Every structure is written in C-alpha cells, then in structure tokens.
Amino acid sequence: MLISVGAVTGLFVWCLIKVLTGKKNPEHLAHIEPVETKDLDRR
Amino acid sequence: MTTKQPDGWSSKLGVIMAVAGSAVGLGNFLRFPGLVADKETGGGAFLIAYFISLLIVGLPICWVEWTLGRFGGTQGFNSSPGIFHAIIKKPWGKYVGLLGFIIPVGVYFYYVVIESWCLGYAWNSFTGGLDLGKDPKAYADAFSAFTGLKADGAVLGLGAPFLFFIGVFILNFVIIYRGLSKGIEFICNWGMPLLIAIALILLVRVLTLGTPDPTKPELSVWSGLGYMWNPHDISKGLSNPAVWLKAASQIFFTLSVGFGVIITYASYLKKNDDVVLSGLTATAANEFCEVGLGGMITVPAAFAFLGASAVAGGTFALGFNVLPQVFAGMPYGHLFGGLFFTLLFIAAITSSLSMLQPGIAFLEEGLGLDRRGSVALLGLVTAVGCTLVVYFSEGLKALSTVDFWIGDIGIFLQGTILIFVFNFAFGSERGWTEAHHGADIRIPRIFKFVIRWISPTFLSVIFLMFVLKNVAGWNLSFSSPVFTPTDPILDLIGGPGHPASGVARLTAFFLLLFAAFSALMIHRAGKRWDAR
Numbered sequence: 162m163l164i165s166v167g168a169v170t171g172l173f174v175w176c177l178i179k180v181l182t183g184k185k186n187p188e189h190l191a192h193i194e195p196v197e198t199k200d201l202d203r204r
Numbered sequence: 205m206t207t208k209q210p211d212g213w214s215s216k217l218g219v220i221m222a223v224a225g226s227a228v229g230l231g232n233f234l235r236f237p238g239l240v241a242d243k244e245t246g247g248g249a250f251l252i253a254y255f256i257s258l259l260i261v262g263l264p265i266c267w268v269e270w271t272l273g274r275f276g277g278t279q280g281f282n283s284s285p286g287i288f289h290a291i292i293k294k295p296w297g298k299y300v301g302l303l304g305f306i307i308p309v310g311v312y313f314y315y316v317v318i319e320s321w322c323l324g325y326a327w328n329s330f331t332g333g334l335d336l337g338k339d340p341k342a343y344a345d346a347f348s349a350f351t352g353l354k355a356d357g358a359v360l361g362l363g364a365p366f367l368f369f370i371g372v373f374i375l376n377f378v379i380i381y382r383g384l385s386k387g388i389e390f391i392c393n394w395g396m397p398l399l400i401a402i403a404l405i406l407l408v409r410v411l412t413l414g415t416p417d418p419t420k421p422e423l424s425v426w427s428g429l430g431y432m433w434n435p436h437d438i439s440k441g442l443s444n445p446a447v448w449l450k451a452a453s454q455i456f457f458t459l460s461v462g463f464g465v466i467i468t469y470a471s472y473l474k475k476n477d478d479v480v481l482s483g484l485t486a487t488a489a490n491e492f493c494e495v496g497l498g499g500m501i502t503v504p505a506a507f508a509f510l511g512a513s514a515v516a517g518g519t520f521a522l523g524f525n526v527l528p529q530v531f532a533g534m535p536y537g538h539l540f541g542g543l544f545f546t547l548l549f550i551a552a553i554t555s556s557l558s559m560l561q562p563g564i565a566f567l568e569e570g571l572g573l574d575r576r577g578s579v580a581l582l583g584l585v586t587a588v589g590c591t592l593v594v595y596f597s598e599g600l601k602a603l604s605t606v607d608f609w610i611g612d613i614g615i616f617l618q619g620t621i622l623i624f625v626f627n628f629a630f631g632s633e634r635g636w637t638e639a640h641h642g643a644d645i646r647i648p649r650i651f652k653f654v655i656r657w658i659s660p661t662f663l664s665v666i667f668l669m670f671v672l673k674n675v676a677g678w679n680l681s682f683s684s685p686v687f688t689p690t691d692p693i694l695d696l697i698g699g700p701g702h703p704a705s706g707v708a709r710l711t712a713f714f715l716l717l718f719a720a721f722s723a724l725m726i727h728r729a730g731k732r733w734d735a736r
Contacts, residue, residue: 162433165251166496173492176485180217181479183644 211282211384212472218389220482223469224489225392225554227460228399228631230318232494233548234523236454237503238728241432241515245313245450248434249441258491261666262455264651264659265619266487268626269461270479271639273470275630283566284464285726289733296608298730299723300625300637303618304464305566305721308559311463312611313589314603315559316376319552320369324350326545327368332538334528347524352597356707359597361405369594373587376553380560381579384472388557388593394552396489403497405652409540412577416533417509432499445669445680452666453558457611458494459487460558462619468562474706477640484645501544502527509533520600523548538589560586570729585718592714596707605711608692612674616667623660632656 213219240246276287284304289297328334336342350365352358359365378388381653415424441447444584460466470479502522504513509530515522560582589606596602626635636652672678677688689699696712698704 162429162499165255165433166500168255169488169491169495173485173488173496176481176488179481179644180220180485183478 205583207443212474213389214385214476215389217388217395218385218480219469219473219551220290220485220489221392221396222388222554222558223460223466223482223486223621224493225388225396226463226469226558227458227486227490227555228396228493229458229518229551229555230322230519230548231454231458232490232551233403233498233502234519236458236494236498237432238497238515238519238522239450241503243436243448245441245444245447245501246432247436247441248438249436249444249447250451251435251647252438252442253448254455256673257448258487259660260658260662261452262459263460263487263657264485265461265623265663266459266466266483267480267647267651268635268655269466270470270483271635272622272626272630274473274475274479275471275638276467277471278475280569282468282569283562284467285566286569286733287467287471288625289730291625295429295730296525297629298726298733300621301464302723302726303614303621303724304467305562306320306719307462307610307614308464308562308629310589310606310614310718312556312559312586314592314606314611315552316373316529316556316586317369317593317603319549319556320352320372321524322545322549322552324365324368324374325528326542326549329528329531329538329545330542334541336528337532338529340525340529343525343529344527350437350524351600352594353600354598356596356598359496360595363608366594367434369590372553376556376560377579377583379553379557380564381575384561385573388561391557392554396484397556399550399554400497402543403501404491406501406540406544406547407497409534410501410508413505413508414509417499417693423508423511425504425508427499428504431507431512439611445682449666449669449673452662453612453670456619456666457615459490461556462617462622463559464562464618466624467560467622469558469566471565478642478644480639480643480647481645482701505560566725566729569723570732572732582716589714589718591642592711595713598707601707602644604710605692605695606710606715608674609712613671616663616670620660620663620667623655623663627656627660654690656688 213222240250242250247714266560271285272291276282276290279287279288279290281287281575284301285298286301286669288301288304291297291406292300325334336346348354350359352365359369381387382390413425415421417423456603473479503515506522506526516528517520517526527544528541531537531544534540563582564575564578567573567581568575571578593602594608626632632655635655640646669680673680674690675693677690678691679686679688689697691702692708694702695705695708
C-alpha cells in the first residue's frame, strides 16, 4: 500500500511542480498564430 | 465577412485539468477498489500487473493520443475522423476515426444517467433522505426505486429521479455551449481541486474511523486497509491471465485512452505546446485519484462497518447500496455521504463533458455547423440515446448493453487502432520527433521501443483475451478451455434457459443505426474536407 500510494502521490506532486515552474509560453494567451505558407489555403 | 475566433485552451494547466477531469470518473472511486480487494484476482499481483500495464499500455497510448491530437490540430482538424483523414491521407482514412465519434457520444447515453444518480444521491444524503436505518434491503429498495430497476418506464414522469436526469442533461449542454475555455476548462479548473479537497476530507474521516463497533473488534478501518491491500500470493496471481486482463482493462478504461477524448482535447493545443509533460501530469493526476484516494476511502470504510461481504457486490452495489448504509452509521453521516456523492458527481460531470466535445468538434468541422447548430444536433441524438437508457431501466438492460458494446469492446478496438495508426500510418520515428516538439521533458528512450513493439503486441493480446472471455465466454484456462456464450451474447441470440432480450436487441439495433448515421455524416464530411 505504501509503495503504491507513495509512488503515485510522488509522481503527481513532481509533475505538478514541473508544470507550475516550467517554461512559460508568452504567446500563449490571446496571441496571434503565425500563419505559415502551408496553412494559407485553409485560412 | 467576420472571422470566427477558433476555440482553444487558455492555459497549459487548463488542458491538463480537463484531460485529468475526463479520466477521473466513477471507476476511480468505485471500480478500482473493488478490483484490488478481490480475493481471487486482487492484491499485490493485481497491483503489479496494473502498474506494468500503466507503463506499457496506458502511458504510451496516452502520449500517442496527445501527439496525434496536437498534430491533427495543426492540420486544422479537431475530431477523430478529421485527424485520421489528415494522417492517413486515403479516402478510407476518415472512417478509421468513426469510433472516435461513436464511443464518447455512445458512452454519454448512459454515463449522464449515472451522473444524475450521483447528484440525486448527494441531494438525498444532505437532506437526510438516505438515512434508512440498518436494514440493507431498505438501501437496495431505494436504489431500485431511484433507477427504475424493477420495471421499464418506472422513472419517467415528474418524479425526482427523472427531474435530476433532465437537470443534469441540460447542465452538460449549457456548459458545452459556452465553449472550450469558458465551459469545460472553467468547470475542470474548479472541479478538480474541489474533488481532491473533498476526497482528502473523506480520507481523513475514514482513516479516523477506528473500530466503529467495539463489539466487533475485527472490523476496523485498519483491518479494512489490510483486507484491501495485503499482497496475497503474488507469483500465483501473476500466472493467472484473469489478473492481467482485469489490470490492463482497468488501466485502459481509467485513463480514457482510446476514447476519442484526449485526441480531441490535444488538437486545440498550439504547435509548440508541450504534450509529454502534460500527458504524464494528467495520467499522474488520475493515478493519484485512483490509487491514492479511491483505494483508501471506499473499501476500508465499507469493511469497517459491514465486513468483507459488503465489498463483493460490484460497482453499483458498493456505491449506491453499501456506502449509503456506511454513512448512515457514522456521526454526521448525512454530511459525509453528501460530500461523497458530490465528489462522484464532480468526477462524473468532468468526464461527461469530455464525451460531448468530440461530437461537437466533428459536427462543426465535418458538417460546417456553428456551435448552436452542433449543440442542438448532438443534443437531439443524445436525447434519443438517453431516453432509450432511461426508459428501458428494468435490470439496467439497455445501459449494460450500450456499456458492453461501446464502452468495453469499442474502446479496446479504438485504442488498438490508435497505436497501429501511430506506428504504421504516421510512422513511429516521425511520431517520436513530433511528440518531443516543444516538450518540457523527454520521454525515456526505452519507450520508443515500447510504443513500437510492446504496446501493440500487449494490447492486441489483451484485446483478444477480452473478446474471447467476454464474447465467446472463454474460462481463461489454457489447459482445459471451455467456451460458454456470455450474457451480452445470449441477450442477443438467446440460448438454453436464457431467452433473447427484446430490449438488448432494440438497443443493439439502435447502436447500429447510430453507427450507420455517423458513417454517413463522415462520408459527407469527407466531401467537404476534400473540397477544402
């Protein structure tokens, strides 16, 4: 029980820390997607 | 002409919460504990098989689905048929994604009904309506009355069960109508932390139960934990195919892989967004809720109050018969019972919302409908399916028929298709590179081999075993195999002492009609995409 519960809890906490402290995507919010040549047709 | 603002996630944590919300469902808190506690196929052997299955099937397919989804999004597609159309680039490619539309919508037919039970039970528990004394039969009768278990059509009308169903059905569509970030993401961003907070409160309550009845010292929460988690005979368990089948199936169903949901959710990511850490985090969140919370709450509490016999009745029995009785026996039980069913409701609604989005995405991009039109059409289709499930409630026959053919067989099939498309149509080398585009962490290299060879082989074997056991009725013995048709098959074709069920046949016919209707829509969508 301790191994199973400990392992999944540890993994979850590690992942959360990585996500919350990871690189930020400055263009993520309300950004304008750069239009590439191959996307031109469908836009 | 105005340009429509494309739907999308507002934050990285938002999409992780949404995928985790999709994965965390009733199975985390009701099905998983029952499987671990099973005397024949549970214990340490089950957990070893479970974690191995997580590593060689669950996590790899999860990454595959995230990767294919994001790729499909960059090609301008958000639904499984569209994404497979973009990947396979053959006229038949779009039909490979058929199940990615049928499965989530089909599962919604019955999942939203169960979701309404959870809300109804939460309400009844908070208001004291579930305090039915110590007679187990009273709880079974209450469940039967709430679900219409005894007769078809029993819950239709202006009674509470039907009103809860209508309310929950409408609520889902109101949220989905608000869009991805204002609807699903908003609900999951609030719902998932709330779910974990409620689970932690219940966990503390359960772990401090001690010995509820001093005259029965053998029934304590600690002996309940031991009953559930003691390893038993591991080597004997691991040589039992049933253990592997149950463990792999649970991993498959709990992570929502092969559902058509993750691929759609990931398609709304941007080209440089991470999928590796996001996929791992959503998986870890689900495992934390399942093993760390679900595995510690329900079975130990039921054991402490009612003993081993109480935990052997299956998912619905544990959730809706046994646990109300357990909560009724503890101080402030109506409060804790209400919190527990609220937790189940949150787990269910974050999942049911995810079942609607693949349908919305397909109707929008395949038929060119706007959000209002796609919500209306999907609402109509699901209303027909749900009415079938709600009306034919006797013995939950319609519900179990849809669950078996769509929720079991369909998901396995779609998961197998996904991994083969990734390896052989998309290309495993290209897929590996695509997965790491913009990734915050690297996938350990061993997984390249696992995804290429181990996952498809293991999944194919497990799928074959699943079909042999649940369709052909194999007794899982290699030395003296016996094949006896199972209930879902006998319901359709009949057999000695088991007449065919008209409801099961009608439900199967409806599912075939729905599949044919979906294929027609995909055909029409294909013309639209080709013209584009």
